[in-house]
Amino acid sequence: ARLVVLVSGSGTNLQALIDEVERLGPETYGARVVAVGADREGIAGLERAERAGLPTFVCRVRDHGTREEWDAALAEATAAHAPDLVVSAGFMRVVGKEFLARFGGRVVNTHPALLPSFPGAHGVRDALAYGVKVTGCTVHFVDDGVDTGPIIAQGVVEVRDEDHADDGAALHERIKEIERRLLVDVVGRLARDGYSIEGRKVRIPA
Ligand code: GRF
Numbered sequence: 001a002r003l004v005v006l007v008s009g010s011g012t013n014l015q016a017l018i019d020e021v022e023r024l025g026p027e028t029y030g031a032r033v034v035a036v037g038a039d040r041e042g043i044a045g046l047e048r049a050e051r052a053g054l055p056t057f058v059c060r061v062r063d064h065g066t067r068e069e070w071d072a073a074l075a076e077a078t079a080a081h082a083p084d085l086v087v088s089a090g091f092m093r094v095v096g097k098e099f100l101a102r103f104g105g106r107v108v109n110t111h112p113a114l115l116p117s118f119p120g121a122h123g124v125r126d127a128l129a130y131g132v133k134v135t136g137c138t139v140h141f142v143d144d145g146v147d148t149g150p151i152i153a154q155g156v157v158e159v160r161d162e163d164h165a166d167d168g169a170a171l172h173e174r175i176k177e178i179e180r181r182l183l184v185d186v187v188g189r190l191a192r193d194g195y196s197i198e199g200r201k202v203r204i205p206a
Contacts (some may be wrong), residue, residue: 001031001191004083007038011045013089013110016050016180017187030192035081037074038092055081061093062174071096078103087187092121105197107142108190110183112175113199114138114154124168124175133159135171137179139186141197150189151199152190155182 005014017033026032033179036049036056049056057077064070076100078086088095088109113123115138120126127135138157143149156177163171191194195204 001084002034002076002082003031003087003191004035004037004081005033005049005087007036007043007045007049007089007090008040008092009043009045009090011036011043011048011090012176013087013180013183014045015048016091016184017087018048018054020184020188023195025129027122029188030084031187034083035078037078039074039091067096068098071100075099075102075181085187085190087183088142088194089183096141097144100142100144104143105141107184108152108187109140109149109172110179111138111140111147111181112172113131113139114156115147115151123147124172126192128159128163128168135159135175137175137182139182139200150197151188152200152202152204153182155179 005017007014014036021029021032034052036054038046038058039060041058047055059077060072064073081104086103086107088107111123113127113128114136118126134156136154137142138151138154140151141149157175157178189204193204193206195202
């Protein structure tokens, strides 16, 4: 399967995918990254892509008149690489109608909390502030809401008392360790085994 990965930040989830394809080979893993897209320049995620020799594209909201135009441009740039799956890996934007019309049911997102709790851009901080004792990460299909699509898999991380001291930075690092493994595992399974989405239920034959 061909993967286009969308990033906004450090790109460690992207790196985990690149490393796994390298480790197992694209045949055995079932997928390879064919391009990396971003909504901003100058991020480590793009550097990781370039280091791996992957084509990149940047689609900035501010370069487009409206959200809809940005979304259509993102869809176009993504479509140019003919992905079977799009992986939103720390991509801090909500894709729109046009993007979903083209890639709906084929866009996977990773979120650093146990959805449906704590959706949005501050999942780690919000969960910590609420006082939860366990949190984690969720890999899910993207629909037209914010972190509301059908859940594929989740991983659990325990909250420690000292996590409150640094506003969740250390907690987020522990979540990301689990998150990277979960994402790599899920994407490989989807690519190798295929899947169906029935309502909110995701089935991966296996
Ligand atoms: C991940 O925890 C992702 O879920 C969140 O931002 C982080 C991205 O990390 N929204 P990276 O850019 O893959 O290192």
